[in-house]
Amino acid sequence: MEEFRQQTLRTHNxxxxxxxxxxxxxxxxxxxxxxxxxxxxxxxxxxxxxxxxLHGSRxxxxxxxxxxxxxxxxTGQETVMHWYEEVRDHNFASEEFNTKTAHFTQVxxxxxxxxxxxxxxSYDGRKAxxxxxxxxxxxxxGQITANVSKPQ
Numbered sequence: 001m002e003e004f005r006q007q008t009l010r011t012h013n014x015x016x017x018x019x020x021x022x023x024x025x026x027x028x029x030x031x032x033x034x035x036x037x038x039x040x041x042x043x044x045x046x047x048x049x050x051x052x053x054l055h056g057s058r059x060x061x062x063x064x065x066x067x068x069x070x071x072x073x074x075t076g077q078e079t080v081m082h083w084y085e086e087v088r089d090h091n092f093a094s095e096e097f098n099t100k101t102a103h104f105t106q107v108x109x110x111x112x113x114x115x116x117x118x119x120x121x122s123y124d125g126r127k128a129x130x131x132x133x134x135x136x137x138x139x140x141x142g143q144i145t146a147n148v149s150k151p152q
Contacts, residue, residue, distance in 0.1 A: 005031065005117040008076030008132065012107055012115060015084050018151045019108040027135065030059065030116020034131040038120035041065075041129050052137070059116075060106045060137030064130040074128045076117070083107050092150045095142055102139055109138025110147040 005026060013023040037050045041063075052061050064079045083103035090101040106112070116133035138147060 001119065004076050004119055006076075008080060008117045009115055011077045011080040012132075015080065016108050019110075020149045020152060021108050021110045021147075022113070024113065024115040024134075027114040027116050029054070030114055030133040030135060031118065032116070033059070034061075034116040034118030034133045035120070036118070037061075037133075038118040038129045038131045041131075042120040042122060042127065047129070050131075054133075054135070057135075058137050060109070060112065060134030060139065062103050062106055062132045062134075066128045068126055073121070073125070074119075074130060076130075079130050080107060080132075087151070090148070092148065093145070095144050097139060097141055097144070105144065105148050106134055106138040108148055109134070110149070111136055111143070112138050 009024060009026055016023060033054055041047055047063065047065050049061055049063065052059050062083055064074065064082060066074055084107055086101040086104035090098070090104055112134045114135040118131045119128065121128045
């Protein structure tokens with residue numbers, strides 16, 4: 001799991017650098033939160049956001065999942081790159097929140113400093129759930145253009 005977390009962190013930081021955002025640091029506390037939520041979703045056969053609260057404070061959250069007929073292990077790089085692909089739909093001049101680009105904007109959000117990573121797989125390997133948690137969270141209205149820059 002540690003290698004998966006490091007790969008996920010490296011991919012985030014590579015993409016953040018393209019957009020002038022400082023690198024993230026892994027947080028043990030956010031890792032535990034993300035892992036717990038992955039396991040809960042897999043156990044209950046649901047995919048939805050958590051309440052995104054940790055000790056009463058908001059956190060950001062991205063979720064990825066895969067269900068396939070054959071066992072396939074999602075990598076951290078694949079997951080983060082999938083979220084990043086939303087960049088093609090992002091309007092860098094707009095303060096409007098767009099649900100179609102919210103994963104991307106959270107990945108590169110300049111105000112975010114910490115990352116948590118969780119991953120859970122079904123016993124047969126056909127289902128995988130990945131959660132990344134972010135502190136401070138991104139995607140605040142009125143702060144989008146200040147926190148999401150065009151790629152350099």
